[in-house]
Amino acid sequence: MSQKTALHINSYFLSNKIHYYFYKQLLKKRNDQFLIPVYKHFKQEDIPEVDIDYVFGKVDKAIFVTKILKVVRLFYRKKYRDFDYLHGHTLISDGIPTFILSLLLKKEFVVSVRITDISLFIRRSVVFKYVGRKILSKAKAVFFISPSLKSKIEELYPDLDSSKYHLMPNGLAPYWLEEKKTVRERPAFDQQVKLLFVGKIIPRKNIDILIKFLEKKQKYPYELTVAGENVLEMDFNKINSIFPPGNKIKYLGKLNSIEELRSAYDNNNIFVLLSLSETFGAVYTEALSRGLPIVYTRGEGVDGFFEEGEVGFSCSNSSVEELQEKMEQIILSYRNISTNAYKRSKDFDWDIIVHNYLITINNTIAI
Incomplete structure (x- = not known):
């Protein structure tokens, strides 16, 4: 033809x-x-x-x-x-x-x-x-x-x-498909679950739901790494002082190279971004290419491309209780979800x- x-x-x-x-x-x-x-x-x-x-x-x-x-x-x-x-x-x-x-x-x-x-x-x-x-x-x-x-x-x-x-x-930008990623083993989550947020710190990106999540004592200790321009000028040292023992935010600032971004993906366990609205969200598929399970907003962005539990979960962008539930589900099936994440990134x-x-x-x- x-x-x-x-x-x-x-x-x-x-x-x-x-x-x-x-x-x-x-x-x-x-x-x-x-x-x-x-x-x-x-x-x-x-x-x-x-x-x-x-x-x-x-x-x-x-x-x-x-x-x-x-x-x-x-x-x-x-x-x-x-x-x-x-x-x-x-x-x-x-x-x-x-x-x-x-x-x-x-x-x-x-x-x-x-x-x-x-x-x-x-x-x-x-x-x-x-x-x-x-x-x-x-x-x-x-x-x-x-x-x-x-x-x-x-x-x-x-x-x-x-x-x-x-x-x-x-x-995906060619870089993410060319950079091979080995299969992730299940981390020692009883020591700490490492979450990653990538994006400008603006109201639409809704980092507040993650702060509320960290304010509650959870089954596991959580460290949230935040990478992106702090447009709202949040004081993360002050915010850390209100968290229960074991929970904290680590702020990396705005990343200036794709290699720094790759390192952020590779040094964390789960990618979470519960925006109030999201057209697509390239950071989700970048995270998948590094084998990270993802938590994404229901009805926005990449929601609909994957079965629930396949590469992660959709979640309400306002429910701390549901976010806690989805985190624990990912932890229970971490290796399988991580493997699926890497495989499905090839679709992009x-x-x-x-x-x-x-x-x-x-x-x-x-x-």
Whole structure:
């Protein structure tokens, strides 16, 4: 079967490295084209090998329609040719010009949905909610980075055809798949259970639930290692003074290299992040690649990719009692869960993700 090729419109390309990883892997398999219009202030993030257009300014942030017009005009100015379909990499910012061009060119299109589509547009405006519905209904395929994000769209548009919805998770940076990890043995948990939190210390990351957990005397002593910028300026020495004997927080600060991050994963037993909201959470899959069982927020991020107890557990982000229960379940089956974690991390190889994307496209797009 001949490969169908696309023109990708991605105005968020420089916001996260996952877009670059997708770009590189896809170009190994097809001669796709990319239209990448971004804000001018991103010039410091430039990637020399990628054709990026720095066209958006302050006006475009205030008057959304000018942003759409610039993308359509850029398409015609750059004279893109010889592609079979369009792929808008967000539902609103990229999806609208993608939809307009599909009508003008009489070509089919697919879209990806990001959490910003919902939080910044659909839930704030009846106009964008209507536009989102129109684009979703006309797209030949819709891609989501997580089951939880897919569920949010299904709740917002329960009458739309969900058979064309597909999962396309964020992949791991190649480093995490290249760095081999030996099987973890069950640690001596009666001495101390070493938990790890990685992320900015901001309200959304909800480190408060972990502090409340450590305030209670547990069956096992717990040490929580925290790695990330302390935006809230928490005084961890003061916080440690309120914990029962055996429980404590060790603050590493903001880590400056991927090697430091790997060391943090390798020197702890369980990864726990119970965010109030999470689009995907690359730190979860990074932890899996180092064989760490994970505890993640129910209905957010990676929830839905795994069976309960397979690589860890989903958990309420407000229940200390449930968190205690899930920790003890992981400890009881630690070696098996750790082994599963390492194995399942391979599902987040960009080669596999792009391969599955191409199968979906070839089964969906007609030439």
